[in-house]
Amino acid sequence: MCACNVEVVKLVGKYLNTPVGPICYNTDKVLTTVLDKQNVEGFASIVLRLASKSGSPMSQEQTLLCYQWLEHIAMYSNQAATNPTFAKNFLQDINKALEKNTFLTGQFLTVADIAAYYVLYSIIERLSVLERESILHVCRWSKHIQAQPRVCASKPPLPLNTLTLSLLAPAVH
Amino acid sequence: MAAGVLYTYPENFRAYKALIAAQYSGVDLKVAPNFVFGETNKSEAFLKKFPAGKVPAYESADGKVLLTESNAIAYYVANAALRGADAATQARVLQWMSWADSELLPASCAWVFPYLGIMPFNKQNVERAKSDLLSALKQLDAHLLARTFLVTERVTLADIVVFATLLHAFQHVLEPSVRASLVNVQRWFLTLAHQPHVQKVLPSVSLCAQAPVYDPKKYAELAGKKDGGKKDKKAEKKPQEPKPKKEEAPPADDLELDEKPKESKDPFDSMPKGTFNMDDFKRCYSNEDEAKSIPYFWEKFDPENYSIWYAEYKYPEELAKVFMSCNLITGMFQRLDKMRKQAFASVCLFGTDNDSTISGVWVWRGHELAFPLSPDWQIDYESYDWKKLDPASEETKKLVHDYFSWSGTDKQGRKFNQGKIFK
Numbered sequence: 001m002c003a004c005n006v007e008v009v010k011l012v013g014k015y016l017n018t019p020v021g022p023i024c025y026n027t028d029k030v031l032t033t034v035l036d037k038q039n040v041e042g043f044a045s046i047v048l049r050l051a052s053k054s055g056s057p058m059s060q061e062q063t064l065l066c067y068q069w070l071e072h073i074a075m076y077s078n079q080a081a082t083n084p085t086f087a088k089n090f091l092q093d094i095n096k097a098l099e100k101n102t103f104l105t106g107q108f109l110t111v112a113d114i115a116a117y118y119v120l121y122s123i124i125e126r127l128s129v130l131e132r133e134s135i136l137h138v139c140r141w142s143k144h145i146q147a148q149p150r151v152c153a154s155k156p157p158l159p160l161n162t163l164t165l166s167l168l169a170p171a172v173h
Numbered sequence: 174m175a176a177g178v179l180y181t182y183p184e185n186f187r188a189y190k191a192l193i194a195a196q197y198s199g200v201d202l203k204v205a206p207n208f209v210f211g212e213t214n215k216s217e218a219f220l221k222k223f224p225a226g227k228v229p230a231y232e233s234a235d236g237k238v239l240l241t242e243s244n245a246i247a248y249y250v251a252n253a254a255l256r257g258a259d260a261a262t263q264a265r266v267l268q269w270m271s272w273a274d275s276e277l278l279p280a281s282c283a284w285v286f287p288y289l290g291i292m293p294f295n296k297q298n299v300e301r302a303k304s305d306l307l308s309a310l311k312q313l314d315a316h317l318l319a320r321t322f323l324v325t326e327r328v329t330l331a332d333i334v335v336f337a338t339l340l341h342a343f344q345h346v347l348e349p350s351v352r353a354s355l356v357n358v359q360r361w362f363l364t365l366a367h368q369p370h371v372q373k374v375l376p377s378v379s380l381c382a383q384a385p386v387y388d389p390k391k392y393a394e395l396a397g398k399k400d401g402g403k404k405d406k407k408a409e410k411k412p413q414e415p416k417p418k419k420e421e422a423p424p425a426d427d428l429e430l431d432e433k434p435k436e437s438k439d440p441f442d443s444m445p446k447g448t449f450n451m452d453d454f455k456r457c458y459s460n461e462d463e464a465k466s467i468p469y470f471w472e473k474f475d476p477e478n479y480s481i482w483y484a485e486y487k488y489p490e491e492l493a494k495v496f497m498s499c500n501l502i503t504g505m506f507q508r509l510d511k512m513r514k515q516a517f518a519s520v521c522l523f524g525t526d527n528d529s530t531i532s533g534v535w536v537w538r539g540h541e542l543a544f545p546l547s548p549d550w551q552i553d554y555e556s557y558d559w560k561k562l563d564p565a566s567e568e569t570k571k572l573v574h575d576y577f578s579w580s581g582t583d584k585q586g587r588k589f590n591q592g593k594i595f596k
Binding site: 099100101102103106107108136137139140142143144146148 | 359
């Protein structure tokens with residue numbers, strides 16, 4: 001099973017309202033597509049190219065941070081998808097990043113958040129309520145991302161509400 | 174559209190609520206130009222429209238809608254997305270706005286204002302305000318653990334109002350170690366501060382870098398005209414927090430703050446009264462020419478029970494503008510208010526901008542340095558060199574003459590610029 005797969009790229013493309021081209025794996029099992037008559041290889045590169053094609057401008061710092069997160073996710077998510085112990089550590093790292101930042105790259109929603117959400121979707125989906133409690137910041141972030149317009153166009157939102165909202169957030173005053 | 178004019182003084186966190194909301198909704202909200210706090214809002218035309226004379230105040234472009242309270246103005250200039258889509262959401266937004274006013278604002282003001290010099294410092298009050306605000310922020314932190322924004326998954330008026338209310342606290346008192354325990358609040362605050370619409374109103378919000386230090390000078394000088402560098406030096410020197418007693422109206426007159434300086438006995442009471450009548454001499458000095466009052470001083474002066482001192486400011490190289498140095502002197506006089514009855518001084522500034530010295534001649538009851546008698550008096554005297562003068566010597570006579578009559582020069586020959594009398 002592969003987490004950073006054709007399906008995720010297609011979902012990101014749908015979110016960005018940008019055609020993804022003939023996406024497939026090449027002979028080295030690397031995601032490949034053709035955008036603007038150019039070969040684009042690798043999950044991170046494809047997602048970033050789609051973002052710039054869709055016309056959402058980013059600062060260089062943000063582009064690099066996105067690239068870093070997309071590479072991180074492409075590197076480890078496959079193993080996380082198959083190995084629950086590995087998944088736990090993988091999610092803990094992301095949880096730590098989201099403790100201090102609202103979004104993966106800081107204060108602004110980027111394509112990295114969208115792509116990461118689609119990749120993590122199946123991993124988080126399998127977690128028990130208790131396991132989710134240990135990654136509350138990821139849950140908070142997922143809930144926010146899936147509330148963004150167009151994110152849940154083709155996938156139902158993760159049912160996170162039961163846990164974070166009624167159990168953990170205290171009834172305020 | 175709710176286009177209109179907002180009357181406010183600059184950097185008013187209450188006005189930010191409306192200004193930020195207007196950025197989100199695209200409403201054309203202009204800040205009234207030429208607004209002078211304390212004048213414009215006390216003018217007849219203003220009071221006719223807004224009887225309370227409070228700011229921020231809002232007037233719609235057609236003049237039909239007049240609003241005062243900042244939350245109401247922000248609500249009016251907002252759009253549906255900010256106010257909430259349904260009644261439940263709107264009520265939650267309202268809940269947070271009220272919460273900000275009742276739980277955050279009083280504690281935040283009581284904690285921050287003493288450090289800004291708007292209120293006198295009272296350790297007990299500040300500590301209580303601190304614990305109140307931190308417990309409110311703890312609630313907020315728990316709430317934001319599971320949420321990105323306060324009410325919905327996007328910015329609402331609730332976020333804008335709570336953000337604006339917490340602005341002072343984040344800028345001035347919530348030091349990094351405190352913020353570390355409020356990680357969700359900090360995350361939310363920074364995200365809001367970085368929103369493009371917020372940045373149009375507040376281009377950069379700098380967070381408090383270190384624990385605030387109370388500076389009694391600031392309070393006495395009523396912010397505004399500060400004298401840069403010296404402050405830190407003073408603050409270090411005085412770890413114990415002195416409490417200036419002088420009451421001054423806080424510039425934000427829409428805050429009801431009661432200050433109650435404690436009564437204490439005159440520290441000079443322990444000394445013999447002697448024959449020198451301070452009030453009498455002061456009256457003579459005020460009403461008569463120095464040619465008369467100075468001989469009168471020597472005639473009445475009681476060297477047994479009173480002493481004459483020469484004081485020289487230790488850091489003349491730090492004196493910049495003349496008006497700042499004058500504020501330094503008058504500020505010291507204000508803090509020494511309770512000494513007035515038993516002391517007299519003429520303190521003079523010699524020289525010009527960036528090349529000046531401060532020195533003066535003081536007279537008070539007793540033979541010891543009077544300042545250690547009361548904790549209120551210990552703020553400034555350490556920045557001066559004190560020399561007791563021999564009332565019998567000719568040199569003293571000349572010094573007294575020069576200082577009382579505001580003539581002569583300082584030791585380096587700088588010309589007399591301004592004098593201040595403590596009486």
